[in-house]
Structure formats: structure tokens, C-alpha cells
Amino acid sequence: MSLQDDVNAALTRAMKAQDQLTLGPLRMLKSALVNRAVEKGRDLTEAEAQQVITTLVKQRRDAIEQFEKGGRQDLASKEAAEIPVLQAYLPPAASDDEIDRAVTAALVETAATSPSDMGRVMASVMAKLAGRSADGRTVSTLVKRRLAGES
Numbered sequence: 651m652s653l654q655d656d657v658n659a660a661l662t663r664a665m666k667a668q669d670q671l672t673l674g675p676l677r678m679l680k681s682a683l684v685n686r687a688v689e690k691g692r693d694l695t696e697a698e699a700q701q702v703i704t705t706l707v708k709q710r711r712d713a714i715e716q717f718e719k720g721g722r723q724d725l726a727s728k729e730a731a732e733i734p735v736l737q738a739y740l741p742p743a744a745s746d747d748e749i750d751r752a753v754t755a756a757l758v759e760t761a762a763t764s765p766s767d768m769g770r771v772m773a774s775v776m777a778k779l780a781g782r783s784a785d786g787r788t789v790s791t792l793v794k795r796r797l798a799g800e801s
Contacts, residue, residue: 653699654683675735682706707736744782752778753792765797
């Protein structure tokens with residue numbers, strides 16, 4: 651069963667159960683998947699569908715940050731409640747150890763020595779973590795620290 655089929659089935663279950671907390675994020679997810687498929691002019695691969703979900707999760711996190719800065723805890727809470735619904739459709743997150751090993755391997759592989767090598771290192775790390783969910787901001791912070799000579 652494809653990711654889009656899973657989302658459609660979950661959407662139907664949420665509608666029947668009148669689960670509004672789940673229904674909203676699932677509708678948004680289905681819409682985003684359909685929009686991306688229309689943009690591409692074909693069905694999405696699983697990797698492309700997962701990228702759509704990752705983008706939606708990142709948007710929720712950014713929105714939470716902005717709502718908290720603006721003193722809108724009610725809206726931040728709503729966004730925070732949507733994240734677990736979306737993350738249920740992503741592969742398991744990479745552990746801190748896995749990320750650390752991937753960064754170490756990428757630094758050796760690319761022979762990176764300075765912050766100007768950041769792009770090459772990030773591309774290598776994200777390729778090594780393919781199939782696993784990893785927050786780009788966390789990976790980026792770790793790569794910057796390592797390139798600056800911190801451990």
C-alpha cells in the first residue's frame with residue numbers, strides 16, 4: 651500500500667470517527683501530496699511523498715517558533731499537535747549516534763576542513779541518512795561545529 655493510499659485510508663477513518671485533531675493535518679497532507687503530483691505531472695515516488703511530509707513538519711516547527719514569539723500560544727499548540735500526525739507517515743528518525751557517524755564519515759569522505767565546505771558535507775550527510783528522517787537544522791548545526799573545530 652502506497653503512502654497516499656495510507657493517508658486516504660486514515661482520512662476516511664478520521665472522518666468516520668469525527669476526529670477533528672487528526673482530520674485537519676490529514677486533509678492538509680493529502681492536499682499537499684496531490685498538489686505535488688500535479689506539479690510533477692505523475693504519481694509521486696515514496697521518497698518524493700516523504701519529502702512533502704518533511705516539508706510540512708518543518709513548516710509546522712517554523713510556525714510554532716513564530717507563534718511563540720508573537721505570544722500566540724494557542725496557535726503554537728495547534729501546530730504542535732499536528733506534527734505527530736504527520737510524523738507517523740515518515741520513516742523512523744535517525745538517532746543522534748547515527749547522525750554523528752554520518753557527519754564523521756562525510757567529513758572524512760569529502761576531506762572538508764573549513765566552513766566553506768559546508769555544502770559538500772551536508773549533501774554527503776543527507777545522502778548517508780537517506781531513508782531515515784533527520785532534521786536538517788540539527789545536522790547543519792553539528793556540521794558547522796565540527797568544521798569550526800569543536801567536538
